[in-house]
Amino acid sequence: MKYQGIIFDLDGVLCSTDRFHFQAWQQTAREAKAPFDEAVNQRLRGVSRMESLEIILEASPLTFTPEEKERMAEEKNERYRRLLRQMTPADMPNGVREALESLRAAGLKLAVGSSSKNARFILERLEAGQYFDAVCDGTQIARSKPHPEVFLKAAEMLGLPPAVCLVVEDAPAGLQAARAAGMDCAGVGGADWPFAPAYRLEDVTTLPAVLRG
The missing domain is CATH 1.10.150.240 (Putative phosphatase; domain 2)
Structure with missing residues (x-):
């Protein structure tokens, strides 16, 4: 892969x-x-x-x-x-957990790279922390997207160089941050992208199949 x-x-x-x-x-x-x-x-x-x-x-x-x-x-x-606090595990859409499990089974390391200072709390409410090898959030960075800091730090936490990391984003600022970090980006949804992401996804559930080609 x-x-x-x-x-x-x-x-x-x-x-x-x-x-x-x-x-x-x-x-x-x-x-x-x-x-x-x-x-x-x-x-x-x-x-x-x-x-x-x-x-x-x-x-x-x-x-x-x-x-x-x-x-x-x-x-x-x-x-x-x-x-x-109203969030529950049911707020993670159907198929997302299965997609994350599939990616992990393929030997990929997974991280969250979010500008939100509440990312860990949200993962806790979703009961989803176990899927990720690293979480880099707004409490750990000085500059938010489109600056690449959050993605570069997440890659560092995974112990990987940027070139072998793929970012999955739904916002133009995130796409710009991924490019600035030297990473490919999979764009989720129908945002008005400033340039074409490497992959376009309707949602995260299709990512394992897309990467398998």
Whole structure:
């Protein structure tokens, strides 16, 4: 097989927490008197919490100090984590666990590479941590996607060079981060990709068959 390691983004690839993010950010936008809809929400995919807040505040008529922004971001995260407690193993879509088991059986090392600081908590709620040899999340990086740091660190944690790792992503920022890391990328879903990923997947369940050719 061409690859020795697979690095998965979490949200939108292995599960979906979009509804929780939307609800949590919606309250932040109300506080800032800023418009918030699905188009704005889509711009937040794959970027850090503080960068997401800045995107929301672009349309706010109010001005906030750095301290107020920190408070707003922290309050959003607390709302989000309360909502995440609703997650169960059933929130991992059908067939994803089987796909991960198939990839592991093929001898591949698996990692999660996510900008989210809640990645480990989400994996815990999904009861999915056992599938991964490494987890690199937002608590371990200084720069979020499209910077390649999260993927480079995940590869390092797997003990593999970037060239033999495949990234699985659903967001344009993740695709750009994979290229910057020197890794191929499998794009999940119908995002408006800035350039063509190495593979296009409807969802993760098809990945084992795609890699077998």
